[in-house]
Amino acid sequence: MTKTELIAAIAEKADLPKSTVAKAMGALSDSIVESLNKGEKVSWSGLGTFDLSTRAARTGRNPQTGAAIQIAASKGVKFKAAKAFKDSLK
Helix, strand or coil: CCHHHHHHHHHHHHCCCHHHHHHHHHHHHHHHHHHHHCCCCEEECCCEEEEEEEECCEEEECCCCCCEEEECCEEEEEEEECHHHHHHCC
């Protein structure tokens, strides 16, 4: 499901205009990003938890040449699904 399809599905179920749903989804994603940038976890009851993860710099290998390369430190997002969410899946 794409973002557009998700907006359409939510708009239909909630009986709201697509533009309103799109604005709300934009605000939701912006709020999640802001919280993660502050180092806070974002918990959504019944859905799960978003958490910032950091990866240290490390040495890797170029698969074509075998030469050692330095891989920079990076940040990512981990999502842990809530039990209720996992249990609802068929």
